[in-house]
Amino acid sequence: MNWNKALSLGLAGVMAAGMLTGCSVSSTGGAQQDAQQTGGGSTGDKVVKIGIFEPSTGDSGAGGKQETLGMQYGNYETPTVEIGGETYQVELVYADNGSTTDKAVSAASKLVDEEVSLVLGSYGSSVSIAAAPTFADAGIPAIGVTCTNPNVTAGNPYYFRACFMDSFQGTVLANFAADKFSATKAYCLGELGNEYDQGLIEYFTKGFEAKGGTVVADSFPTNNSDFTSYLNKAKNEGAQVIFCPVSLAYSTQIIKQAASMGLDIPLLGSDTLDSNKVLEAASGTDVQVYVSTFYQEGGSQEFDDGIKAWINSDSTAKTNNGGNDTISGLTAMGYDAYYMALEALKAAGSTDPQAVYEALPNVTWSGVTGDIAFDDVNGDAIRDTAFIKTADTANDAWVLETVQKAD
Secondary structure (H helix, E strand, C coil), X not given: CCHHHHCCHHHHHHHHHHCCXXXXXXXXXXXXXXXXXHHHHHHCCCEEEEEEEECCCCCCHHHHHHHHHHHHHHHHHCCEEEECCEEEEEEEEEEECCCCHHHHHHHHHHHHHCCCCEEECCCCHHHHHHHHXXXXXXXXXXXXXXXXXHHHCCCCCCEEEXXXXXXXXXXXXXXXXXXXHCCCEEEEEEECCCHHHHHHHHHHHHHHHHCCCEEEEEEECCCCCCCHHHHHHHHHCCCCEEECCCCHHHHHXXXXXXXXXXXXXXXXXXXXXXXXXXXXXXXXXXXXXXEEECCCCCCCHHHHHHHHHHHHHCHHHHHHCCCCCCCCHHHHHHHHHHHHHHHHHHHHCCCCHHHHHHHHHHCEEEECCEXXXXXXXXXXXXXXXXXXXXXXXXXXXEEEEEEECCC
């Protein structure tokens, strides 16, 4: 048992016992959800509930839906789990955190009221950070799927993490900028006050400067829609790369405006840009887009074939995937996180959240995104590689550029 995660064990068992009452939870995703949410209870089977804490609306809604798809496919593929010698139906319980910190708390409270055994999510570090105290107070463990900011787990004993962190991702992208483009000057752009954007820019800057480069950084106000002045500044400053680890809502606008300007400076993005929406924005243009992510198609042919067939069989799932069957790294991470949740339930031998929490530090999983294990400091995943892929704007597809490691 890691000691930081164990600090609140004694208190949590008492707190978890008395806090849980029923209420409805908002639902998003494919048509299979209605069956998942009602089927177990109606047949009299034993049911274990896994909370899906993801955005289906707001700026991060598209990413949240893609992440959720991986969990839904895992549940479609493996709808039961053996716990303590008995078979349980796995019910996914959905709560839309709306991509905002205020809605995140109410969404987390709904999952607590639904008596889930553990939680998966969220796409978006800020909403995960905001929800952490709610889950901790209820004694319910959460596994962050693609929330990469270090503060998700630091000081939050009930939050674990399955993905790499921004300290790693920022360094990897800085190394890539220097190695791929021989860049010595970078322009960084993020939303003012956004912890995810600003944290990644800080890590990128440290890594890029360690390579001997210089950085010019700017922040834009929330709800900004005109990025031409920032892009012109990058050009006038002589930047050889632009790093913009922003939300989908902003990144698609930046790409379209860069295309209209004829900007030939490569745009580097973080995992938030691993989306069909980004491909759509770049389609038919000369914009160079490179992103770091958790998975690239071809990593597991069995997974690729299975989930593509599933997406194509469900019109809602296909819509939530951006209208095609391209596999996002977010979806692959959601899939692996679902199986980690099953492993935690099996290891706990119980549906009790406290038992699951105690079992989680020792859970491991060899998934489609790689081997996952938690460190003994904050429960962060031990990861050493990231996929860098680029947008093939002529064919509307992601192409693997390289597998990059931090130095």
